[in-house]
Amino acid sequence: MILLYTLAPQWGIGSISPACLKLETWLRMTKLTYQTAIATLEDFEIAPKGKLPFIRYGDRLFGDSTLIIALLKQQESVDLDRDLTASERAISVAFRRMVKENLYWGGVYIRYCIEENWLAYRDTLRELVGQGLSDPEWEAIAQGIYDSVRSQLEGHGLGRHSDEEIVQIICEDIQALSDFLGDKPFFLGDRPTTLDATVYGYIANYIRPPYQSPMVDFALARSNLCQHCDRMAEQYFPELLV
Known part of the structure; x- marks a missing residue:
């Protein structure tokens, strides 16, 4: 299970954080099963990179939207870019x-x-x-x-x-x-x-x-x-x- 720590939706978009919105959009595009946790100030203290988004995947925490996507592409065998030259x-x-x-x-x-x-x-x-x-x-x-x-x-x-x-x-x-x-x-x-x-x-x-x-x-x-x-x-x- 993927638990995504993100900032809350606002203004009709999925998150006030561009990186959080990017990652959740990618997750929805891949159809991977995930849950969200709306981050609190305390969650920043456990964030691996000191920022959002981050995920709990298995028993570990991973940070940075780009690195998270690279990790999940490898671990879950999903690639939205597979048909690109x-x-x-x-x-x-x-x-x-x-x-x-x-x-x-x-x-x-x-x-x-x-x-x-x-x-x-x-x-x-x-x-x-x-x-x-x-x-x-x-x-x-x-x-x-x-x-x-x-x-x-x-x-x-x-x-x-x-x-x-x-x-x-x-x-x-x-x-x-x-x-x-x-x-x-x-x-x-x-x-x-x-x-x-x-x-x-x-x-x-x-x-x-x-x-x-x-x-x-x-x-x-x-x-x-x-x-x-x-x-x-x-x-x-x-x-x-x-």
Whole structure:
């Protein structure tokens, strides 16, 4: 049995965490049997990588969505990419790395570096993981999360750029995804693959939350990416559609 530790659904998507949504989408695509555990603050203390998602598989804990997928592909003999050519696999890896290692940080910037967005996101986090805490307790935890994430953003490098430069960099990523998707139903043809699970997890977390940013506006203007998100949601998370 696979037990997935994830952050709760919100805004009509399966998780407020792009990586959690990516992994759960992949699990649903493979039809592997799994259960979810909505993570608490205490669960971060046992997370193998100190972050979500992670899984309990057998009697062990495993972290990082990409490494978890690699593990389950091997252990459960499932491969959404089995029909891809070597060239298509290379394209998939390159786009998935771009999404995870660059586009992700644009989403972090939107939630943590635009003040009105951070104030709203802080309230959402409290509803999901901070219930039962006093105001001073939650304020201390929220400030710690904020400081840690801002430091990580700076360490990654994106946080060292100006607002205008960040928008330029991230919008180029979004445009690349839109250009490659074109009018195809899925990124590598008529059947969804790991790349589709990945893009959905991250782009949905751009366009579904109620946060304002030029990057959000840019993504919303790419109708094929929005339609791709709708297609993935209808196919794999129909219970969340309103």
